[in-house]
Amino acid sequence: MSSEDLKRQAAARALEAVTDGMRLGLGTGSTAKHFVELLGDRVRGGLKVVCVATSEATQAQAEGEGIPMSTLDETPELDLVVDGADELDEQLRLVKGGGGALLREKIVASASRRMIVIADDSKKVATLGKFPLPVEVNPFGLEVTRRQIAAAAARCGCNGELTLRQRDGKTFVTDGGHCIIDCHFGVLPQPEALADALVAIPGVVEHGLFIGLATGVVLAAPGGLIELGQV
Numbered sequence: 001m002s003s004e005d006l007k008r009q010a011a012a013r014a015l016e017a018v019t020d021g022m023r024l025g026l027g028t029g030s031t032a033k034h035f036v037e038l039l040g041d042r043v044r045g046g047l048k049v050v051c052v053a054t055s056e057a058t059q060a061q062a063e064g065e066g067i068p069m070s071t072l073d074e075t076p077e078l079d080l081v082v083d084g085a086d087e088l089d090e091q092l093r094l095v096k097g098g099g100g101a102l103l104r105e106k107i108v109a110s111a112s113r114r115m116i117v118i119a120d121d122s123k124k125v126a127t128l129g130k131f132p133l134p135v136e137v138n139p140f141g142l143e144v145t146r147r148q149i150a151a152a153a154a155r156c157g158c159n160g161e162l163t164l165r166q167r168d169g170k171t172f173v174t175d176g177g178h179c180i181i182d183c184h185f186g187v188l189p190q191p192e193a194l195a196d197a198l199v200a201i202p203g204v205v206e207h208g209l210f211i212g213l214a215t216g217v218v219l220a221a222p223g224g225l226i227e228l229g230q231v
């Protein structure tokens with residue numbers, strides 16, 4: 001079975017948690033894309049939902065599917081967000097932002113009563129940190145912020161290269177107009193302490209550690225689905 005098949009299976013399981021009248025957050029990335037496609041089928045079949053997207057890309061996809069869309073200003077309380085992740089551990093702590101949408105993803109998740117993460121089982125790790133931690137930063141004073149991130153991370157036992165994300169030979173710019181520094185720490189011994197240290201840095205807009213947000217996880221493995229938490 002291909003990795004896309006696995007992602008689609010996880011998305012289909014998460015769709016079972018969606019009921020008529022729900023206010024939904026729609027995640028970003030290749031796994032969330034499957035969920036939006038499947039949701040589109042259900043909406044065309046009569047399901048009534050209203051959705052908020054976590055990125056311009058997801059907004060465009062959902063509109064193309066004919067899914068009724070709203071904004072967090074119009075719909076500030078959501079029932080459920082379904083999103084992917086770059087890494088997750090047994091405690092449902094996540095690393096997100098590989099697709100660069102971490103800020104909106106976290107704002108939407110924080111507005112939602114539940115968050116179901118969908119992924120193939122390669123995303124489950126014993127210790128977070130193999131995937132470089134994305135940190136969204138203001139473009140002003142980048143070098144100062146980079147040094148402050150390195151110092152704060154070192155105090156939390158994290159050392160490694162910090163790289164400014166590039167795309168097509170240019171600095172990657174998020175939907176919010178910010179940059180992303182990818183932190184190659186290898187392992188995050190104290191994710192909570194690191195999260196607290198990063199948000200205290202003025203130039204840091206948000207970081208990719210999602211702690212205490214995911215309520216359930218659907219992992220698709222070749223042998224079947226694995227569920228963590230409440231799905």
Ligand SMILES: O=C(CO)[C@H](O)[C@H](O)COP(=O)(O)O
Nearest residue numbers: 029030031084097098099101
């Ligand atoms: O955090 C994200 C985007 O900012 C994505 O959820 C994450 O990168 C997972 O993507 P994919 O499902 O393509 O592996």
